[in-house]
Amino acid sequence: MDPKISEDSSSEIMFMELALDHAKEAMSRLEVPVGCVIVEDGKVIASGSNRTNETRNATRHAEMEATDILLKQWQNSGLTQSEVSEKFSNCVLYVTCEPCIMCAAALLFLGIRAVYYGCANDKFGGCGLILSLHESNSKQASSSAVGQGKNFKCTGGIVASEAISLLRSFYEQGNPNGIYSHNDLLH
Amino acid sequence: MGLQNLQWGIIHVSDKQPSRDEPTTVDVFASKIEPKLANTLVRHLCQIAPLEDLRHVKRVRKTSVGGKIELSVILCTVIDCENHEDMPSGVLEIVSTYQLRPYLTNVSKFAASSREEWEEQCKLWPTSYHPQTQIIDGITEFSEEDSQLIFNHMNIVIGLTKMRCLGNQVVNAAIIMDPVTQQIIASGTDQTCSLLADGKQCNWELTHCSRQAEISFEFNHALGCSGDLFPEGSCSESIENTGSYNHVSCLNPWSWMEQKAHAQNSIMVDNGSTTKWHPLGHATLVAIENAASRDRRLYPVEQLETSIARVPVKRQKTQNSDDEEEHTPEAVTNGLTPEATRPYLCTGYDIYIAWEPCTMCAMALVHQRIRRIFYAFPNPNAGALNSIHRLQGEKSLNHHYSVFRILLDEKNS
Numbered sequence: 104m105d106p107k108i109s110e111d112s113s114s115e116i117m118f119m120e121l122a123l124d125h126a127k128e129a130m131s132r133l134e135v136p137v138g139c140v141i142v143e144d145g146k147v148i149a150s151g152s153n154r155t156n157e158t159r160n161a162t163r164h165a166e167m168e169a170t171d172i173l174l175k176q177w178q179n180s181g182l183t184q185s186e187v188s189e190k191f192s193n194c195v196l197y198v199t200c201e202p203c204i205m206c207a208a209a210l211l212f213l214g215i216r217a218v219y220y221g222c223a224n225d226k227f228g229g230c231g232l233i234l235s236l237h238e239s240n241s242k243q244a245s246s247s248a249v250g251q252g253k254n255f256k257c258t259g260g261i262v263a264s265e266a267i268s269l270l271r272s273f274y275e276q277g278n279p280n281g282i283y284s285h286n287d288l289l290h
Numbered sequence: 291m292g293l294q295n296l297q298w299g300i301i302h303v304s305d306k307q308p309s310r311d312e313p314t315t316v317d318v319f320a321s322k323i324e325p326k327l328a329n330t331l332v333r334h335l336c337q338i339a340p341l342e343d344l345r346h347v348k349r350v351r352k353t354s355v356g357g358k359i360e361l362s363v364i365l366c367t368v369i370d371c372e373n374h375e376d377m378p379s380g381v382l383e384i385v386s387t388y389q390l391r392p393y394l395t396n397v398s399k400f401a402a403s404s405r406e407e408w409e410e411q412c413k414l415w416p417t418s419y420h421p422q423t424q425i426i427d428g429i430t431e432f433s434e435e436d437s438q439l440i441f442n443h444m445n446i447v448i449g450l451t452k453m454r455c456l457g458n459q460v461v462n463a464a465i466i467m468d469p470v471t472q473q474i475i476a477s478g479t480d481q482t483c484s485l486l487a488d489g490k491q492c493n494w495e496l497t498h499c500s501r502q503a504e505i506s507f508e509f510n511h512a513l514g515c516s517g518d519l520f521p522e523g524s525c526s527e528s529i530e531n532t533g534s535y536n537h538v539s540c541l542n543p544w545s546w547m548e549q550k551a552h553a554q555n556s557i558m559v560d561n562g563s564t565t566k567w568h569p570l571g572h573a574t575l576v577a578i579e580n581a582a583s584r585d586r587r588l589y590p591v592e593q594l595e596t597s598i599a600r601v602p603v604k605r606q607k608t609q610n611s612d613d614e615e616e617h618t619p620e621a622v623t624n625g626l627t628p629e630a631t632r633p634y635l636c637t638g639y640d641i642y643i644a645w646e647p648c649t650m651c652a653m654a655l656v657h658q659r660i661r662r663i664f665y666a667f668p669n670p671n672a673g674a675l676n677s678i679h680r681l682q683g684e685k686s687l688n689h690h691y692s693v694f695r696i697l698l699d700e701k702n703s
Contacts (some may be wrong), residue, residue: 155657158582159585159635160582160658161578161635161654161658161659162578162654167570174569184483184548185547185548187569203657204649204681205650205653205656208648208649208653212543212544212650213570214547226686226687226688227686227687227688236649
C-alpha cells in the first residue's frame, strides 16, 4: 500500500530540514547524502547520516547511526531493555529518504512510533515501494512477544524535492573512490 | 564421529516462488517463414531483436503438418512494441521484404528446472534444457570436495550456536568465509540480550573452533570442531515447541525487549561497566561489522586519499589495541599494495548462518555484497530468503546473492 502523502505541517518541515542539514553534512564527507533526526516530545534527541564509505560497513545508514547514539546513551544511564523499548515507542524518525528494507525492519524491531521521510526509494524502499514492512506485523501476531504487533505510522513526501536534488547532485559528481556505480548509490 | 558418517545435503533456494502467481510466459510476435530463408532471417533477427532474457527459448519452431515441415520464427517480444506497427524498424523491414504475416503467441519466461517442466514448455514453443550442466545463478553445482568444505563450515557455525554460558539455550551464529583462500574473514553470534553479549566462554569457543577449522582444512575431511556439535533437540522442525530457541534473534526479533531485570543486573556487576547488548545485534550484523572492522584494520585509508573520508585516527587506535596478535597486515606480508588487494565490502565472500536470516539481516547482506548464503534451519517467523519473503528474487535490488539450504541429518548427531 502506498504511504500516506503528508500535508507538510510546519513542525514536520522544520524537522525534515534539520535532517536535510545532516544529509548535506554526509555529502561533504563524500557519503551518500541521507540524514535523519529522532524526535521525542517535540525535541530532537539524536541525529545521524550515512557512514557506509568511511566504515566500509554498508549497513551504516543514517537510521542505524542515530538509533545507536540513543542506545549507547540509554545503556550508559542504566536503562533496562524494557525501559529502552519504552523510550523507542515514544520516538519519531525524520529521514530524508525512505528507509531501505533493512532499516524499515530494524525500526520495526526497535518499536519506533512513526517515520516521516522525504523522497521515495524506488530501489530498496522498505515502506511501500518494494516491501511494506511497516505494516507487515500482523503476520507475526501469533507469537506473543512484547512489542509485537506494533506497526509504525509512515508518511512520505516531506520536502521531497530537496532530498532528491541532493541525491541527484551526488550521483552527478560521481564517486571519488570509484568504487560505486551510480546504481549502487541509492540509500 | 566423522563428518562422512553424516548424510548432509545442499539445496538451492530459488529466487522464484515455487507456485508462481506472476505470469510464466512472455508474449512474442512470430511468423511462418520459408524454410530456405531460415538462416538469413535468424541471423538478422538475432542482431536487430536479440531475445536477451529468453536465452532458453529457441528462435525457430519446426512443426510437421501432414508430413510437410513448417518453420516459424520469433520476430521480437511484445515488450518492445504495443502492436505490430510499433515493432523495431529493422523487424518491420524484414516483415515487408519477405511478406511475413506476424501473429501473437507466447513462450516460457523461465528456463525449465526439470524434464517434466521442459516437456510442458515445449508445447508452447521449443526451449532448451541442460540437465547435466545446469547452472545455478552462475555458480555450477558443488563437487564432492566443495560440498565437504561447505559442510565443514556449517559445522563450525552449528558449534557456535551452542553457548555453554547459557545452559541449553542456543543463539544464531554466522561466519563469513573467503571461498578462495578458505579463510574465515569474520564471525558473529547474536548479541541482542545482555547474557549473550557477555561470556568469555563464547569467545573462547569461537577461537577454538576457528583453529580447529584451519586444522581440518589441512586434513581435508576432518571434523570442523570438537565436542557437541548440534544444539540439543531437533532444531529444524520443532522451533515453536521448545523454549530453547527464544534467544535466536532472527526467529524472535522482539525478544530483546523481554530481558529480565535480574539478568541484566548480574551482567552490570560482572563487567563493572556498561553492557553490550544491542536490539539489532543479530549474528549477521555482528559478523558484517567484524568483517568491516577487519577491513579497516588491514587496509587503512591512505593519508593522501580524500582526507575527509578517512577513518578518524582515534578510532583506528582503539581497534588496533583490541587485537594485538593481528598486527601484521596481510597485504604487507603478501608484498602487495593495499589498493591491489583491498576487497570491496564482502564481494566474493560467502556467509554461513545457522538460521535463515530475517528481513533486516538478509537486506544487510545485499548491501554488503555477499556472494552466497548457506543456512541450515528455516525461519518460519521472519525468514526473508524463503519462509516469509524471498529477497534474492526482488529484481529491483542492485545486488543478488545465491542462497543454499544445508540439510543436516540429525539422527547421527
